[in-house]
Amino acid sequence: MLMLVCGDVIRPDLAWMLTRTHKHLAPVMAEVRDPEGFTRLAQLAESGPASARGEATMAATRIAMLLTCKGGSIASITVGDCVELVDTLRRVHVRGGQRKVDFYLRLQALGVFPDDAPATIRAFGLAVGRLSIEELVDRYPIRCRAVRDLIVDYLRERQPSLDYTSLDAVSRTSIWTSPIGLRKSRAAGRRG
Structure with a gap:
């Protein structure tokens, strides 16, 4: 190859x-x-x-x-x-x-x-433009809709106090450190 x-x-x-x-x-x-x-x-x-x-x-x-x-x-x-x-x-x-x-x-x-x-x-830096909160979260394979919606709601609550770069960073951190975020969705993916 x-x-x-x-x-x-x-x-x-x-x-x-x-x-x-x-x-x-x-x-x-x-x-x-x-x-x-x-x-x-x-x-x-x-x-x-x-x-x-x-x-x-x-x-x-x-x-x-x-x-x-x-x-x-x-x-x-x-x-x-x-x-x-x-x-x-x-x-x-x-x-x-x-x-x-x-x-x-x-x-x-x-x-x-x-x-x-x-x-x-x-x-x-913004060649792809600013993503909506939903798009920020949907970059990750979260299979559990309730977890995804919870993270979207959390980011929407934090959005007024953050600039876009900080919001993007918080979205990455929230998803990767969520106790039920990606780990749970990956486990669901292996079962499904």
């Missing part, structure tokens, strides 16, 4: 790619598809601090994912491709903070984007 995606024989969906681990994707993509582009990316990583090597590896993997799903080389990645990746990262709940979007800064540093491209990924 790795050789098929790196050879641009098949192009999987971004959401599917983000739910898999890809330890060898970037090195094989560098060897098979775009040796020059990945060499430039590695040189950029080497010029940075040694403590940022983990971020460089993750960025290379994100860039390799874009090539896997979109085709082409690093030089052909567009700002729109990055927006789509950021939106998909949010949709499939990939964690990682700044590390998950560092790929954009590295592409910017390589001069891949036009001069008028936003300097940082923060310009895409």
Whole structure:
């Protein structure tokens, strides 16, 4: 499968790619598809601090994912491709903070984007727009309707005192720490 995606024989969906681990994707993509582009990316990583090597590896993997799903080389990645990746990262709940979007800064540093491209990924922070409370909760697979409705009611009560970013953070925390939230809904999913 790795050789098929790196050879641009098949192009999987971004959401599917983000739910898999890809330890060898970037090195094989560098060897098979775009040796020059990945060499430039590695040189950029080497010029940075040694403590940022983990971020460089993750960025290379994100860039390799874009090539896997979109085709082409690093030089052909567009700002729109990055927006789509950021939106998909949010949709499939990939964690990682700044590390998950560092790929954009590295592409910017390589001069891949036009001069008028936003300097940082923060310009895409609300690329998907503001979600309603129901949409914030429905990002998670809560099968028990009563639990889902309880969390929606809780967030609606908290909404007047929170900005959107805080509301989003509380929605994530409420769902993951709820004693009956995802654990109960996952158990119901295994039975059903």
